[in-house]
Amino acid sequence: MSEGLTWTLYDANTMTQAQIYGEVLCKMGQTRPDIVALTADMAKSTKIGRFGEKFPERFFNVGIAEQNLFGVAAGMAKSGLTPFISTMAVFTSMRACEQVRTDICYQNLDCKIIATHGGVSFGQAGSTHHCTEDLAIMRSFANMTIIVPADGIETANAVRAAFDWPGPIYIRIGRGFEPPFYETEDYGFTIGKAVEVNSGTDITLICCGATVLQAAEAANYLRQNDGLSVRVINLHTIKPIDTKTILQAVMDTRRIITFEEHNIQGGLGSAVADVIAASGKGCAFEKVGIPDCYCEVGYPEDLQSYYKLDTDGIIGKVRQVMDRDFEEDDDWEDEV
Amino acid sequence: MPITNNEIAALEERASKIRKNIIDITSWAGGAHIGGALSMVEMITTLYFKYANIDPANPDMPDRDRIVVSKGHSGVGYAAVLAEKGYFDFELLKDFNKFKSPFGMHLDSLKVRGVDVSTGSLGHGLPMAVGLALGARVQKKNWKTYCILGDGECNEGSIWEAAMAASHFKVTNLVTFVDRNRFMIDGKTEEIMSIEPFADKWKAFGFEVRDINGHNFVELATALDEALTADEKPTVIIANTTKGKGVDFMENDVRWHYGGLNSDLVIKAKASVERMFQRN
Ligand SMILES: Cc1ncc(C[n+]2csc(CCOP(=O)(O)OP(=O)(O)O)c2C)c(N)n1
Numbered sequence: 001m002s003e004g005l006t007w008t009l010y011d012a013n014t015m016t017q018a019q020i021y022g023e024v025l026c027k028m029g030q031t032r033p034d035i036v037a038l039t040a041d042m043a044k045s046t047k048i049g050r051f052g053e054k055f056p057e058r059f060f061n062v063g064i065a066e067q068n069l070f071g072v073a074a075g076m077a078k079s080g081l082t083p084f085i086s087t088m089a090v091f092t093s094m095r096a097c098e099q100v101r102t103d104i105c106y107q108n109l110d111c112k113i114i115a116t117h118g119g120v121s122f123g124q125a126g127s128t129h130h131c132t133e134d135l136a137i138m139r140s141f142a143n144m145t146i147i148v149p150a151d152g153i154e155t156a157n158a159v160r161a162a163f164d165w166p167g168p169i170y171i172r173i174g175r176g177f178e179p180p181f182y183e184t185e186d187y188g189f190t191i192g193k194a195v196e197v198n199s200g201t202d203i204t205l206i207c208c209g210a211t212v213l214q215a216a217e218a219a220n221y222l223r224q225n226d227g228l229s230v231r232v233i234n235l236h237t238i239k240p241i242d243t244k245t246i247l248q249a250v251m252d253t254r255r256i257i258t259f260e261e262h263n264i265q266g267g268l269g270s271a272v273a274d275v276i277a278a279s280g281k282g283c284a285f286e287k288v289g290i291p292d293c294y295c296e297v298g299y300p301e302d303l304q305s306y307y308k309l310d311t312d313g314i315i316g317k318v319r320q321v322m323d324r325d326f327e328e329d330d331d332w333e334d335e336v
Numbered sequence: 337m338p339i340t341n342n343e344i345a346a347l348e349e350r351a352s353k354i355r356k357n358i359i360d361i362t363s364w365a366g367g368a369h370i371g372g373a374l375s376m377v378e379m380i381t382t383l384y385f386k387y388a389n390i391d392p393a394n395p396d397m398p399d400r401d402r403i404v405v406s407k408g409h410s411g412v413g414y415a416a417v418l419a420e421k422g423y424f425d426f427e428l429l430k431d432f433n434k435f436k437s438p439f440g441m442h443l444d445s446l447k448v449r450g451v452d453v454s455t456g457s458l459g460h461g462l463p464m465a466v467g468l469a470l471g472a473r474v475q476k477k478n479w480k481t482y483c484i485l486g487d488g489e490c491n492e493g494s495i496w497e498a499a500m501a502a503s504h505f506k507v508t509n510l511v512t513f514v515d516r517n518r519f520m521i522d523g524k525t526e527e528i529m530s531i532e533p534f535a536d537k538w539k540a541f542g543f544e545v546r547d548i549n550g551h552n553f554v555e556l557a558t559a560l561d562e563a564l565t566a567d568e569k570p571t572v573i574i575a576n577t578t579k580g581k582g583v584d585f586m587e588n589d590v591r592w593h594y595g596g597l598n599s600d601l602v603i604k605a606k607a608s609v610e611r612m613f614q615r616n
Contacts, residue, residue: 041488041529043522061522063491063529064458095457124365124433126440128408128456298435306435 016176018116020152021159022050025084028163029055035163036076038062038085040069046116047176048086066091070099070111077109082163088122089115089172093134104168105141112162113170118148119209119261120295120303121174127294131172136266138170139239145169145191146238148260148268150212153182154236157189165191174210174261177300181213194242200231203318204249204256208235208268210300211259211309218314230318238271246275255284255321259309264289284324288317339557343386347553350420351381352613355582357416357426359597359605365412365432367596368441371586373413375517375550375577376484380405380413382556383482384421387564392422395450401479402452402468406461407486407515408442409594415439415448423450459492461485462512466498469510480564481510488520491529496541502570503542511563512543512572515550517579521593535574543572550575582609 015023029035029051041064043049052059062069066087073083085092092100092115104111115134122129138146145165149155155173162169187195197212198219205215212234219230231253233245249256256276258269269287276285288308295303304310308317354377362368380403384390388401405414412432419426431437438447442456452468455461465483472479489495502510514534522528531537535545544566546559556575563571579593580586583605586595597605 041491041521045521049522061528064488064520065491065493065529067493091457095459124367124441126442126444126456128442128454296436297433297440298437299433302435 015152016047017149017152017155017173017178018047018176019050021114021155021173022047024156024159025051026054028160029058032082032163034080034082036060036081036083038069038073038083040064040066040087040091042087042116046086046114048084048114051084066096067099070096071103073111074099074103074107074109077104077111078107082110082112084112084114086114086116088129089118089131089134090129093131093137097137101141105143108143108167110166111168112159113168114159115170115172117175118172119174120290121178121210121261121300123295123298123300123303126297130295132261132263132290132295133266134172135238135260135262135268136270139266139271143167144239147171147191147236148208148238149173149236150209150234151178151181153180153185154189157185158191158236161189161191172209175300178210179213181216189236192237192240192242194245195234195236196231196245197234198230198232200229201253202229202255203322204231204233204253205259205314205318206233206235206246206249206256206268206272207259208238209261210304211261214304214309214311215259215314217311218318221311221315222318226319228318228322235268235272238268241271241275243275246272247279247281250276250279250281250283257286257288257317257321259314260289261304261309262289263292265292284321286317286321288313338561339386339554344553347381347385348613348616350385351377352609354381354413354416354420355609356606357420358413359583359602359609361412361416361429361432362595363597363599363602364430365441367594368412368432369409369594370412371519371579371592371594372407372486372515372517373410373416374581374583374586375579376407376410376413376515377581378551378553379484379513379515379556379575380417382553382560384417386557387560388482389479392450395423399477399479402465402481404453404455404461404465404468404481404483405443406455406465406483407458407489408455408461411439411441411443411456414443414451418448418450421450424448458486458489459494462495462498465510465512466502466505466507469502469507470505472509479509482513483510484513484515486520487514487516487518487525487531487534488528490514490531490534499538499541499543506568507570508566508568510570511560512570514572514574515577516574517577519579519588519590519593523590538572538574542569544569546571546573548573548575550577551581582612584608
């Protein structure tokens, strides 16, 4: 975390998430000769090609062959190198699923995966390119660490932190057109430690990726218009999960909603639900995401709005949950 | 089914119209994979307008031939052909890529009339085509299966797994095309991940190989006629093409793998297609 790279808001505004990580990786490559970068005909689309321009001898484009991509990366990691691998999230988690699980995670190798076009960030492309299952898949792989950065600045933080973090890591970003959320990088990013981006006592919104910005804006609106005190948590690390922050929110606000660009089965919401269920504490709880379907086609902002992942959708959901009397059933002892 | 001069002239005209329609859809869509859509126009036009036994009025006709566009990112070209064939109104494609449209950039078989198989993730089409062809054999049906691959797509191991199976099972009711435009996303196929000697690879996998000019209707028809009478080995037609064919400023320029067109560029692009048509 000491590269001395500072991303001004101006940088973040003009650079996509992917461009930013391309730059970070280049910078790290200068001092860390064991870094190699790999892709599968996605050098330009993912921006990992920036590393290739600087360090051509440490860059490998294996062509359109994702299974081979992750197999080769595993071999390089076994040889002592630290591979950073980038292609679309959908092909990482599904086409090369077994290579990631068996070659990389099973052998607990230092492979740093930057999976792009996550969620519905490439909405126009349709279901073959949407990726709303990857968090569920990756969560089920032992040894895997999963990070979903909120924006480009957090991506820069995550990529840098990944280098020093032992074992495999899956960093899931969008297509790169997401608006920035953070203004500087020194807000205290640590893998496994959630960030409270808005304090509040009435309800907690737990988010990752592009929904963080939307939730923060919704919280602002709800404070001004509904007088609600809404806590917003950026749960950038899905695994290992920050149990303490989640349970603190349960205790303090008793109402939790999760927002993610992922199927509501198996992703951020399910991870949070696991924590709450295991704690034995009760609270009102709702998961918002893709409702177990193949998504419609459309631009990301249309889809985010349709699936209630934009500011308006989030405001509506908060009002619904605030209106819900979750103590109405007398048969239940909801003392916690 | 030898091809007549009249047929050739009609196909040339059709191809030119389809190219212009691809240009329109790309501009409506705000961006599409236009380079590889333009390179496959002649092969897909030959299939839809001369060879394939299909009926746009009856898209689910049980004995129809099956066409699998394995390079599914060329949906903009595929959609233009389906509309031209009469599966749906061309005007509907104004919604291409738009919210809740049935037409995403990779066509969905559950949403778009005439699409037999959903593709878009490369390397899936040929295995499914082998399955369709075997399906015909097992059910004693006479339909043929056609599959169009990208040359970059042939980096995928699954293509070669399917090739192995096609020759092992002697799947001669399948005809495979490769749109050999020599480009993928990051650059030239031979620079990013070389696939040559390409014809030899297919031969080694047990295929009969036809190496032709993929923009020439006579060569396409001759190769197809031969492929359709084969009874020993499956055939692959390596159709040598130009990425962006017909639009001079796109031809062989990798930046036009995916792009958008403003109204100026639409005019320039169509003028170029028209010049190509007049030259032929
Ligand atoms: C499995 C998979 N990996 C990556 C992609 C992204 N992608 C879309 S098109 C393309 C290049 C395709 O090249 P080629 O097959 O030669 O097609 P053409 O040049 O004819 O457009 C890539 C890598 C994809 N669609 N599927």
